[in-house]
Amino acid sequence: MNMLLRPFIRCYHRPVFTSPTPRRLFQWHRTLFFRSRLRLQPHSRCFSSLHDRQLNRDEDTIFALSTPPGTSAIAIIRITGSSSLDIYRSLTKSATPPRPRYAHVRPIHHPDTSTILDPGALCLFFPASSSLTGSDTLELHLHGSRAIISAVLTALPLLSARPADPGEFTKRAFHAGKLSLPEVEALGETLAAVTEQQRIRAIRGTSSHLADRYDGWRVELIEARGVLEALIDFADDQGFEESPAELVGRTVSLAKELHTKLLIYTDNAVRGELLRSGISLCFLGAPNAGKSSLLNRIVGREAAIVSPEAGTTRDVVDLAVDVGGYMLLLGDTAGLRSSTTASGKIEIEGMRRARERVRAADIVVAVFDVTEKIPEEVKDALALAHQGKKKIIAVANKTDLLPGNSTTLDTSILADSILPSLPSDTPVISLSCTTGTGIKTLLDTLTSLCSDLTSPLVASGMSPLEAEESVAATQRQRGLLLQCKNALEEFVDMCDGNEEEADVVLAAELLRDAAAALGKVVGRGEQGDVEDVLGVVFEKFCVGK
The missing domain is CATH 3.40.50.300 (P-loop containing nucleotide triphosphate hydrolases)
Structure with missing residues (x-):
């Protein structure tokens, strides 16, 4: 009975009667089945409305000043979205599309009055296929006077573009699969670095190695959980080459190995936090x-x-x-x-x-x-x-x-x-x-x-490069790694030495919790959780990044 109700409890978060009737059970599972077929979340009408509005907002063409405000030699305005090429034509009064990834010097005009706003701006166009945001991107390298910057920024909303939210360019890069969530956080740390050691720490996390490692652990836990789920559903069929105790024991060995790594990673994250x-x-x-x-x-x-x-x-x-x-x-x-x-x-x-x-x-x-x-x-x-x-x-x-x-x-x-x-x-x-x-x-x-x-701690079998990269883990990542470690600790305590009598249902849930924590680290998991994580990460970015 617990196995039948567990998906319902996890999905609906509502109290469940201790003795549901067979008819009610059938209605519940039929509802869950159709929801999964339609790929809808609980309370789908409200969720769909919010989700559609978010999708429409993500498809907007956005712009922002990417250089510090004030007088300078050059000021860069970034524009990304499906209307980027139309904005280029309207501002430059050029019917010929720019050659991608080449610099073009063009005068910038007001879209309505054709008044020249900047007599010679450097224009760079990046098509969606080679753009970090996954959409057409236009960069305007203007003369850096306050008046020119203000004039161009005022003209862009007339061309159906809106000002970008803080970190929205990087958020789009994440959604386009160009950056992982740990890489995004490392980019934010790089922008905020003040000292030399802070710069070095931030750069350690800009590679994809750290995110790939987290995701690899997550996949291992999902596969291990799959073994336990198979034991729950098909143990009576006796179709396994290994006994249930051997399968649980192999999963325990994997959990122990990963737990040891997480101990080092969380300790090194504390050292990185000092930096x-x-x-x-x-x-x-x-x-x-x-x-x-x-x-x-x-x-x-x-x-x-x-x-x-x-x-x-x-x-x-x-x-x-x-x-x-x-x-x-x-x-x-x-x-x-x-x-x-x-x-x-x-x-x-x-x-x-x-x-x-x-x-x-x-x-x-x-x-x-x-x-x-x-x-x-x-x-x-x-x-x-x-x-x-x-x-x-x-x-x-x-x-x-x-x-x-x-x-x-x-x-x-x-x-x-x-x-x-x-x-x-x-x-x-x-x-x-x-x-x-x-x-x-x-x-x-x-x-x-x-x-x-x-200085990072180095565990047995860990390369110096891996140890250095583990220092780049952020405070958010460390908290989730601790959640994963605690779930694995509970799993090992319950199953180690008790492979034949362990509660396989509860053990599978602990592995699910551990994998879910790693999923939040890299930005994979249940939709609501991931959106909450993204809000925390990207709100720390400056506008234009």
């Missing part, structure tokens, strides 16, 4: 140890207030800076000391927030004043960072105040009081924020730590 969102760094130390001065040295400007008075910094000061190609999110925190010596409730709250920032940081830079003792509160915060497996750098500041104007520090000064509680490989850097000595060493150390945090 995209930035690596969080927290400065920790006693009041007046030089945390704000060090932040200013790294940033290269007076970003934080510095004064001889202890406790100047009361709240966390956040700044983003490019260090060695990595985006670092610097957090200057209030100095830690005993609450009995704090200047008031504001400073106490600042110290509480400093400890919270230590918990959230990826890297903790502990700044010590070589002329002062280390407060117990700083030691406790460092112990907290060590327990949280944070990367820690110990910085001995104010070395210019050491006797004899020494600019270096024997690390044994810190070893007795603080380093025994930290890993033996904790970097200790001597520097002076006043003279700038040691700043380059600190920056090199930070770059090395960032590389360690973001």
Whole structure:
């Protein structure tokens, strides 16, 4: 009975009576059969109306300015759709169609008044067969004055073209099969890249390898689910070369292998997310140890207030800076000391927030004043960072105040009081924020730590190229990969070692859930789910891309 009702439950999402009559069952399945023959979704009248409107909108001819607004040498307006060639004829007053993929210099006219809008624009035409969007595409390379751009953009709606939605050109490329969904996301990451490492990460995902790998896993899961479905429907016929237990066991082996890969991919996706969102760094130390001065040295400007008075910094000061190609999110925190010596409730709250920032940081830079003792509160915060497996750098500041104007520090000064509680490989850097000595060493150390945090993990049998590409997975992809991994975990826990007694119906559903998650990664699956995914992905694009 569960097998009979399962397609109905999945399709309709309505409560089902526990004991339906045979007549009602027959009506339900007859309805499902005809819906599948007609390729209609549930609530088909409403869905068809919305779907038809979306199809009509996708067939519109659209245009957008693809270069930044403002004065420039050249401004590019992209036009795509079935009316692109007619728009070319109307704007250039040329009866001869342009040669595809060749540049043509033509004056641009107003379609109604024939007034010249641009005396010499470079026109490029790409037919649908060789266009990224799958439709005829026209590019107008105009002189980049604001007036010319405005005049042409105002004239295009007169020719039955509409302004493009954000990311609509790329969305059409996806629907035309020219780009996979992971490639689309990688393109968005490329456009948003600020640092060198963000650029490298984004480019890793622009190939089709990642999407092909995801889709290959999805197909494997669908085939494995097909084996289980066959056991459900035809096990009594005894027509299999292998026993049911052997078939389930082979499916379990496949699930285990894929689960291991997904563990590596999700971990590497977290590392890639550090490249995209930035690596969080927290400065920790006693009041007046030089945390704000060090932040200013790294940033290269007076970003934080510095004064001889202890406790100047009361709240966390956040700044983003490019260090060695990595985006670092610097957090200057209030100095830690005993609450009995704090200047008031504001400073106490600042110290509480400093400890919270230590918990959230990826890297903790502990700044010590070589002329002062280390407060117990700083030691406790460092112990907290060590327990949280944070990367820690110990910085001995104010070395210019050491006797004899020494600019270096024997690390044994810190070893007795603080380093025994930290890993033996904790970097200790001597520097002076006043003279700038040691700043380059600190920056090199930070770059090395960032590389360690973001370098991909490589599993057995995984090529270095595959590992590098797995770092390019986006946060959306990682969430879906986790869904797939969790479904496979549940499948393995239920079936491994219990091949003969496993609930094959539930096992098949778990494989369906795992395959559906991978389908959403690459943009394949149930129509409603895919449209929701596309809305999330393409709304982040700029207009004209």
